[in-house]
Amino acid sequence: MMNPASGLPIKMTIEQARIDKNxxxxxxxxxxxxxxxxxxxxAAGVFHPSELRIFIQDGTAGIQVISKTIxxxxQVGDSxxxxxxxxxNNGLAHIDAEQIIQY
Structure with missing residues (x-):
């Protein structure tokens, strides 16, 4: 479901994004x-030297964020x-990022 104001998918928690109910x-x-x-x-550069591969967490879970184009x-602590x-990949959920906004 898309947010009409931003054009982005509706925001959810990381836990909701990576859940595997079955x-x-x-x-x-x-x-x-x-x-x-x-x-x-x-931070960027730890998992891969040239691709963006970071790990983020919210209050519910964590997930790896991957992008070959962004x-x-x-750094650690950035929101x-x-x-x-x-x-x-290899049994772990990740998000193939199309857009990253630092705030």
Whole structure:
């Protein structure tokens, strides 16, 4: 569901974005566009030297944020709003970011 004011998917918690209710190892929202926000807990450059791969957390859960096209020098403690599609790799949910807004 899209937010008409921003054009982004309706914001949800990280827990809601990565939930796997049937325990099949795949997030229920895999392939769906979501918007989440949180604080960076693992900075850019730690997981991968050239791609943006950070880890963010909110009060409910954490998730890896991946982008091959967005370049940001995000540090631990930065607050971000992330819009993108839920994916899965090696049993872990992640979000393929299409937009990242630092605030």
């Amino acid at each position: 325990f099949d190892g795949l997030p229920d929202k895999i392939g769906q566009k979501v918007t989440i926000s949180g604080r960076v807990t693992v 370049s940001r020098n995000l 971000v709003l992330v819009a993108g599609k839920i994916g899965q």
